[in-house]
Amino acid sequence: MQSSVITFPGSNCDRDMDVALKKFGFKNKMVWHDDVELPKSDLVVLPGGFSYGDYLRCGSMASKSRIMKSVVNFAQGGGKVMGICNGFQILVETGLLPGVLLRNEYLEFICKNVFVKVNNKDNSYFKGIKKDTYEFHIAHNEGNYFCSKEQIKEINENNQIALFYSDKDGNVKKESNPNGSLQNIAGVFNKEGNILGMMPHPERMIDPALSGEDGSIFFENLINNLK
Incomplete structure (x- = not known):
């Protein structure tokens, strides 16, 4: 399986994603933001970080x-496109995914492990x-997912919510929402299901030394589904 990770000025999780993809069998290529053509790819990943220093709005400059x-x-x-954290922000800025990502509810940068369902x-x-x-x-300042009433109705009707913030037992409740996201949303799909944006970082959880291996389950499952 061929994958491509896009590197923008300010990306800081591109190498982490490269390591994760290669560990589970992808043949990955790093692609610079100023390139014009993508290599042949089964999966394209927009990684986390702070593209263009988060000037204007997070992801807005990278989207151009x-x-x-x-x-x-x-x-x-x-084609399969996945955006993690800043990559999710870039995807909503391009219009490939619905909604926006606002500043966290308590206006603080959040960096911690969370559970998602x-x-x-x-x-x-x-x-x-x-x-x-x-x-x-998760590690973000603007992870508070929001959209209009019409959009959230459509998102629910089309089953576009990929992940909810939850407790360790999978209960979705206000107390497990770290940033104020609408309906505890941690990730969404486009209508067709080939584009995924999510704030949590599975690539940071691929080894016991990195505090957990739940990310390993995600990447192993992903490459098996793409074969």
Whole structure:
């Protein structure tokens, strides 16, 4: 399986994602934001970080990078595109995913492990995954997912919510919401299910030395679904 990770000025999780993808069998290539063409890819990843220093709005400048035209064309043609944290912010800025990511509810940067519950397994990212609740890491200042009443109605009707923030037993409740996200949303799909954006970082949980291996389950399942 071929993957590509896009590196923007300010990306800081691109190498982490490269390590994770290669560990579980992807043949990964790093792609600079100013490139024009994507390599042949089964999966394109927009990694976490602080692209362009989060100036204007998080992800807004990165969404205008030269490579993004190819990423958008790839996604609109049915290609698998995954955005993690800042990558999620970039995806909403391009319009590939609905909604926006606002400043965290208490206006503080959050860096900690959280639990998330998988909501939709009818896609290549979570189909057949071993369990429902996972411990991942978050590190963001603008992870508060929000959208209009019309959009959230459509998102729910189309089963586009990928992940909810939850407790360790998978209970979705206000107390398990770290940033104020609407309906505890931690990740969403596009209508077709080929584009995934999520704030938690599975690539940071692929080894016991990194405090957990729930990310390993995610990546092993993903590559098996793409084969």
